[in-house]
Amino acid sequence: MSSNLMEVRNLTVDYVGEDSVARAVNGIDFEIREGEAFGLAGESGCGKSTVAFALARLTRLPGLVTGGSIRFKGEEVLGFEKERLRKYRWREVSFVFQSAMNALNPVIPVSEQICDTIWTHNPKASAEEVRARAVEMFELVGIPPRRLDDYPHQFSGGMRQRICIAIALCLNPRLIIMDEPTTALDVVVQRDIIEQIVELKSRLGFSVLFITHDLGLMIEFCDRIGIMYAGELVEVAPSAAILNSPQHPYTRALGNSFPPLTGPRQRLEGIAGTPPAPRAMPQGCRFAPRCAQAMPVCSLVPPELKIYPERESEAACHLLK
Numbered sequence: 001m002s003s004n005l006m007e008v009r010n011l012t013v014d015y016v017g018e019d020s021v022a023r024a025v026n027g028i029d030f031e032i033r034e035g036e037a038f039g040l041a042g043e044s045g046c047g048k049s050t051v052a053f054a055l056a057r058l059t060r061l062p063g064l065v066t067g068g069s070i071r072f073k074g075e076e077v078l079g080f081e082k083e084r085l086r087k088y089r090w091r092e093v094s095f096v097f098q099s100a101m102n103a104l105n106p107v108i109p110v111s112e113q114i115c116d117t118i119w120t121h122n123p124k125a126s127a128e129e130v131r132a133r134a135v136e137m138f139e140l141v142g143i144p145p146r147r148l149d150d151y152p153h154q155f156s157g158g159m160r161q162r163i164c165i166a167i168a169l170c171l172n173p174r175l176i177i178m179d180e181p182t183t184a185l186d187v188v189v190q191r192d193i194i195e196q197i198v199e200l201k202s203r204l205g206f207s208v209l210f211i212t213h214d215l216g217l218m219i220e221f222c223d224r225i226g227i228m229y230a231g232e233l234v235e236v237a238p239s240a241a242i243l244n245s246p247q248h249p250y251t252r253a254l255g256n257s258f259p260p261l262t263g264p265r266q267r268l269e270g271i272a273g274t275p276p277a278p279r280a281m282p283q284g285c286r287f288a289p290r291c292a293q294a295m296p297v298c299s300l301v302p303p304e305l306k307i308y309p310e311r312e313s314e315a316a317c318h319l320l321k
């Protein structure tokens, strides 16, 4: 089994208001292995982006990481000082967010924006070396290098997002955090980009943390998936297990609310009710009020995330033995 690149333990993130605190992430544990694509799925507001920002050490007030540990290659990320943090971001871990393509500066040619990133982290590199790396990155993401000096508005949305992926990859990071990287694009372009990331991942060997609303896309692309509900992980399992033998009732409900990848069209069921508000969490299992199989114990005792080695999975549900 491959080793862990990142280990998250008991991670807790709060949003602090004037007179109240909303716990958006409530003590979650997971790991991202070397070379794997790990997905985080769950309904809107379950805390996926909050986790992504915490891992990147980009949590900003009113958000606050109030507990737990994030270890990257064994080092505690939450303890990094300014210089170590600078190296960690981009060189070791980089990001592609949904809005990334709009973050390109419209009045600066793309070449400068890529070269600046390379230069900032390699101040001793010559202009030729930096330019050569920028050309290589354009080729890597399938854009003709002759377009390197164009401005962002001269590219389509899909190409701009590829440029952001090139920028994210240009320092050879070991982990790329992708939060809805293709959501703003049409389905065909989305698939093209995801396929390209998969190909680059196997060629370059980096790991990916992938967040998307599209569970079908995630199952196809990721090796393992963590299912989040109301700030907690309720199941972590290989993608095939999430698709074929989901253990947690929420995972099943989430699966039923997406169209199947193959086979005949089916009626989608959706999930009745809405997730609880962060300030009004149920006492026991957070999913119990919406769970058709809930038992009396479920509304009293929060289930722990337990390991099921025979299935290589973890799940938090009182129904499971």
Ligand SMILES: Nc1ncnc2c1ncn2[C@@H]1O[C@H](COP(=O)(O)OP(=O)(O)OP(=O)(O)O)[C@@H](O)[C@H]1O
Pocket (backbone or CB within 6 Å): 015, 022, 024, 042, 043, 044, 045, 046, 047, 048, 049, 050, 051, 061, 062, 063, 278
């Ligand atoms: N700046 C903020 N201030 C207060 N609460 C916030 C803030 N950002 C997020 N939250 C709350 O934290 C919880 C988790 O939000 P988060 O954006 O991480 O969820 P998500 O699963 O990524 O949702 P989506 O899929 O819609 O992006 C939500 O209840 C949200 O309302």
